[in-house]
Amino acid sequence: MSETEIETAVEPAAAEALHDEDDRLKSSFVDAVIECVEQGDFEGARSLVRPLHPADIADLFELAPQDMRRPIASAIAGLLDGDVLAEMNEWVREELIEALAPHEVAEIATQLDTDDAVAIIEELEEEDQRAVLRAMEPDDRAAIEEALSYPEESAGRLMQRDLIAVPEHWTVGHVLDYLRKNEDLTTDFWEIYVVDHAHHPIGTCKLSWVMRTPRAIGISDVMQREQTLIPVDMDQEEVALRFQKYALISAAVTDPSGRLVGMITVDDIVHIIQEEAGEDILKLSGAGDGDINEPILETVKVRLSWLVVNLGTAVLAASVVGLFQGTISGLVVLAVLMPIVSGMGGNAGTQTMAVAVRALALNQLTSSNTARMILREFRIAIANGLCLGALIGIAVYLIYGNRDLGIVICLAMIINNIIAGLAGILVPVSLDKAGADPAVSSAVFVTTATDVMGFFSFLGLATLWGLHG
Amino acid sequence: MSETEIETAVEPAAAEALHDEDDRLKSSFVDAVIECVEQGDFEGARSLVRPLHPADIADLFELAPQDMRRPIASAIAGLLDGDVLAEMNEWVREELIEALAPHEVAEIATQLDTDDAVAIIEELEEEDQRAVLRAMEPDDRAAIEEALSYPEESAGRLMQRDLIAVPEHWTVGHVLDYLRKNEDLTTDFWEIYVVDHAHHPIGTCKLSWVMRTPRAIGISDVMQREQTLIPVDMDQEEVALRFQKYALISAAVTDPSGRLVGMITVDDIVHIIQEEAGEDILKLSGAGDGDINEPILETVKVRLSWLVVNLGTAVLAASVVGLFQGTISGLVVLAVLMPIVSGMGGNAGTQTMAVAVRALALNQLTSSNTARMILREFRIAIANGLCLGALIGIAVYLIYGNRDLGIVICLAMIINNIIAGLAGILVPVSLDKAGADPAVSSAVFVTTATDVMGFFSFLGLATLWGLHG
Numbered sequence: 050m051s052e053t054e055i056e057t058a059v060e061p062a063a064a065e066a067l068h069d070e071d072d073r074l075k076s077s078f079v080d081a082v083i084e085c086v087e088q089g090d091f092e093g094a095r096s097l098v099r100p101l102h103p104a105d106i107a108d109l110f111e112l113a114p115q116d117m118r119r120p121i122a123s124a125i126a127g128l129l130d131g132d133v134l135a136e137m138n139e140w141v142r143e144e145l146i147e148a149l150a151p152h153e154v155a156e157i158a159t160q161l162d163t164d165d166a167v168a169i170i171e172e173l174e175e176e177d178q179r180a181v182l183r184a185m186e187p188d189d190r191a192a193i194e195e196a197l198s199y200p201e202e203s204a205g206r207l208m209q210r211d212l213i214a215v216p217e218h219w220t221v222g223h224v225l226d227y228l229r230k231n232e233d234l235t236t237d238f239w240e241i242y243v244v245d246h247a248h249h250p251i252g253t254c255k256l257s258w259v260m261r262t263p264r265a266i267g268i269s270d271v272m273q274r275e276q277t278l279i280p281v282d283m284d285q286e287e288v289a290l291r292f293q294k295y296a297l298i299s300a301a302v303t304d305p306s307g308r309l310v311g312m313i314t315v316d317d318i319v320h321i322i323q324e325e326a327g328e329d330i331l332k333l334s335g336a337g338d339g340d341i342n343e344p345i346l347e348t349v350k351v352r353l354s355w356l357v358v359n360l361g362t363a364v365l366a367a368s369v370v371g372l373f374q375g376t377i378s379g380l381v382v383l384a385v386l387m388p389i390v391s392g393m394g395g396n397a398g399t400q401t402m403a404v405a406v407r408a409l410a411l412n413q414l415t416s417s418n419t420a421r422m423i424l425r426e427f428r429i430a431i432a433n434g435l436c437l438g439a440l441i442g443i444a445v446y447l448i449y450g451n452r453d454l455g456i457v458i459c460l461a462m463i464i465n466n467i468i469a470g471l472a473g474i475l476v477p478v479s480l481d482k483a484g485a486d487p488a489v490s491s492a493v494f495v496t497t498a499t500d501v502m503g504f505f506s507f508l509g510l511a512t513l514w515g516l517h518g
Numbered sequence: 519m520s521e522t523e524i525e526t527a528v529e530p531a532a533a534e535a536l537h538d539e540d541d542r543l544k545s546s547f548v549d550a551v552i553e554c555v556e557q558g559d560f561e562g563a564r565s566l567v568r569p570l571h572p573a574d575i576a577d578l579f580e581l582a583p584q585d586m587r588r589p590i591a592s593a594i595a596g597l598l599d600g601d602v603l604a605e606m607n608e609w610v611r612e613e614l615i616e617a618l619a620p621h622e623v624a625e626i627a628t629q630l631d632t633d634d635a636v637a638i639i640e641e642l643e644e645e646d647q648r649a650v651l652r653a654m655e656p657d658d659r660a661a662i663e664e665a666l667s668y669p670e671e672s673a674g675r676l677m678q679r680d681l682i683a684v685p686e687h688w689t690v691g692h693v694l695d696y697l698r699k700n701e702d703l704t705t706d707f708w709e710i711y712v713v714d715h716a717h718h719p720i721g722t723c724k725l726s727w728v729m730r731t732p733r734a735i736g737i738s739d740v741m742q743r744e745q746t747l748i749p750v751d752m753d754q755e756e757v758a759l760r761f762q763k764y765a766l767i768s769a770a771v772t773d774p775s776g777r778l779v780g781m782i783t784v785d786d787i788v789h790i791i792q793e794e795a796g797e798d799i800l801k802l803s804g805a806g807d808g809d810i811n812e813p814i815l816e817t818v819k820v821r822l823s824w825l826v827v828n829l830g831t832a833v834l835a836a837s838v839v840g841l842f843q844g845t846i847s848g849l850v851v852l853a854v855l856m857p858i859v860s861g862m863g864g865n866a867g868t869q870t871m872a873v874a875v876r877a878l879a880l881n882q883l884t885s886s887n888t889a890r891m892i893l894r895e896f897r898i899a900i901a902n903g904l905c906l907g908a909l910i911g912i913a914v915y916l917i918y919g920n921r922d923l924g925i926v927i928c929l930a931m932i933i934n935n936i937i938a939g940l941a942g943i944l945v946p947v948s949l950d951k952a953g954a955d956p957a958v959s960s961a962v963f964v965t966t967a968t969d970v971m972g973f974f975s976f977l978g979l980a981t982l983w984g985l986h987g
Contacts, residue, residue, distance in 0.1 A: 393829060
């Protein structure tokens with residue numbers, strides 16, 4: 050957010066009427082804008098869009114059909130500024146930016162804080178990046194280029210360079226005068242950093258403390274010395290967890306020599322927490338980043354490659370069934386019942402896996418308690434297996450009047466539940482230990498284990514037991 | 519967070535050494551504390567724990583084995599304060615609080631902001647709640663009782679009552695003097711609310727703006743009139759989305775008559791965003807709230823009830839196979855191949871469902887774009903179905919040398935992928951429209967559809983085609 054929002058004054062009542070109960074723009078409003086644009090009434094479209102918050106203008110583009118997005122952009126020209134782009138879904142933004150000339154992108158990026166500008170520029174093709182950077186002022190360019198030199202998704206990309214740092218010998222009065230007299234300082238800060246002569250942060254001061262302290266008191270007597278510093282190369286997911294754990298509003302970012310180089314504020318972190326916490330469900334299902342604005346070919350490619358891997362494991366599981374064709378042809382009802390055993394194992398394994406993936410993502414599963422958690426899942430698996438095995442065993446006995454078939458399916462169910470529980474926790478934990486993302490690949494291994502072992506235990510036991518029609 | 523953290527001063531270097539790379543306490547540290555407690559060296563335990571941040575003391579309890587938690591609590595007595603409890607996992611906290619007398623709980627709750635105190639008290643049994651409230655000071659009791667009168671998970675439970683509200687005719691100088699002279703005001707605020715004579719909020723002012731403005735300027739000239747107000751009965755998930763959408767740091771909470779009754783700050787929202795975004799994966803798998811600290815019986819109950827529902831749907835799908843026993847006994851390889859068709863449908867359906875559930879949770883799927891998204895998923899399903907159908911069809915033909923079998927499995931795969939895509943989006947969207955939580959129950963319907971239709975299309979086509987050995 051830059052300062053532009055200060056100028057936007059909307060009557061809350063009017064704003065309310067534009068939104069549905071989900072706080073998104075009503076489709077009637079979106080349609081009204083589209084109608085203006087289609088009829089060439091650009092002034093009409095602008096007067097509808099002008100009172101909106103940047104986040105709502107961004108929504109407008111996301112909610113409009115794809116082929117209307119560029120016409121809307123041309124119609125409302127000046128209103129599509131950096132704040133709107135910063136709030137926009139990345140795919141929709143990419144689509145719009147591709148239509149702009151480099152100097153237009155450069156102009157928009159210049160209005161933004163470094164972090165928001167970087168978010169826009171880092172997504173461009175390398176050639177377009179260079180063209181945009183060439184069109185920028187040298188100062189802005191240097192700041193963006195430095196940010197781009199840090200790894201993707203690192204603190205260095207997230208941080209903004211504009212912050213308030215004051216020397217430790219200043220008083221509160223010095224700080225207030227400094228803030229009032231220097232008009233070009235940022236207005237977007239919540240804490241003040243106190244630094245030593247080498248520009249190392251030695252304390253942080255909430256603005257509320259500064260305001261409640263008489264002018265003559267030294268800033269170093271007000272500041273909090275215990276600080277949570279963020280190394281510039283820290284991964285954004287770790288940054289987000291640290292913000293959450295210590296309930297931070299902003300945090301100083303330091304380079305490897307400990308110098309203060311930037312600041313991250315919680316409003317940039319909230320998006321990351323949302324994304325990182327929500328993306329596990331998409332990764333586990335192999336739906337890529339699951340964005341509904343992603344180009345459809347991209348989506349098919351991502352999903353299909355996952356499905357092909359799963360096709361391989363399905364064929365593997367089927368080949369286990371193939372080993373027992375003789376047993377099945379002797380008693381066809383085995384083919385009827387076998388998907389129950391494998392499917393229930395899959396369900397139980399998915400439960401344990403979801404819990405494990407979540408606990409790993411939240412750093413709740415650590416070396417101190419992994420053994421305890423494996424034992425916990427083992428006990429849960431036995432309890433579930435006994436209940437489900439008894440249920441299906443009795444049902445099969447009653448339906449088919451075959452006691453041995455009931456016993457076999459009961460035992461297979463117990464075995465496959467235990468396999469499911471163990472695979473459900475051991476697979477994600479092992480992947481995590483090996484440095485892989487457990488959310489991405491756990492599901493393949495767990496469902497392969499429960500399918501293969503489901504078929505093998507049921508059909509194997511049936512063969513051993515000598516079941517036949 | 520209350521003020522106590524200001525007093526805790528830790529050398530960053532020392533603090534660093536206690537943490538593993540996930541920013542959690544090292545197990546060697548946890549073990550050291552446990553050893554002190556077991557040997558009766560309570561002073562040793564206290565000296566280890568004293569320098570820790572409240573969030574880390576909370577971690578210590580979560581990481582320690584269950585039977586050591588109460589002994590540790592007694593050993594470090596005074597260090598287990600309200601801030602630590604506020605940071606603690608709810609199950610671990612409940613366990614500890616049950617062991618405390620009501621007056622001890624009351625004393626701890628009194629140290630906290632209303633929102634944190636409510637979070638602790640709302641989890642107690644009703645009888646214990648009354649005992650704790652009786653032991654509190656009348657003022658604190660009234661605040662907590664009022665908060666408890668709002669629905670669970672509503673803004674009223676989340677908000678804190680301590681905030682800074684000033685009349686619109688004040689100058690910046692008035693505000694600064696007011697803050698400096700009134701020592702009992704909260705220090706935990708990031709924005710100042712400007713109210714009219716009826717205590718309706720008419721503007722918000724970031725502290726940085728106040729600090730950068732000369733004393734003589736009126737506060738109403740600095741404030742931002744466009745505000746995002748939170749109704750006191752709004753659901754916490756909606757509150758979180760609003761904070762995220764408008765990048766809020768704090769927001770005023772108003773009662774139905776529009777009066778300012780409280781404030782919510784982003785540090786309390788970050789936990790909710792994390793929870794709400796992460797819990798969909800647990801809900802979809804039927805793992806309840808999936809907390810690794812939940813008592814094991816509770817966990818078995820939640821997971822088992824979900825598995826029993828799934829057992830019902832698995833039996834339903836099996837009964838479809840049962841219809842085709844004649845066809846299978848004529849060509850047993852159909853039993854070998856049928857789990858591939860149903861399983862792949864399940865995988866494809868889960869992808870679409872994960873995307874839809876996520877988009878619904880983020881309010882990205884609205885009335886403006888639902889029809890477009892259904893069409894999008896339909897096209898993706900056809901593309902995936904054609905590719906997977908061709909792959910498996912050719913493979914089956916090559917392996918079994920049976921052209922008709924290859925054609926049948928190819929067609930069944932295409933049909934089931936389309937069923938999967940449509941069910942994957944229509945089920946969550948319909949549940950959402952009907953007011954149900956799509957994350958909780960979508961999976962049962964989608965996998966039932968893909969299992970039933972997978973078996974039905976494959977075995978049905980095989981029967982129609984007259985396939986036999």
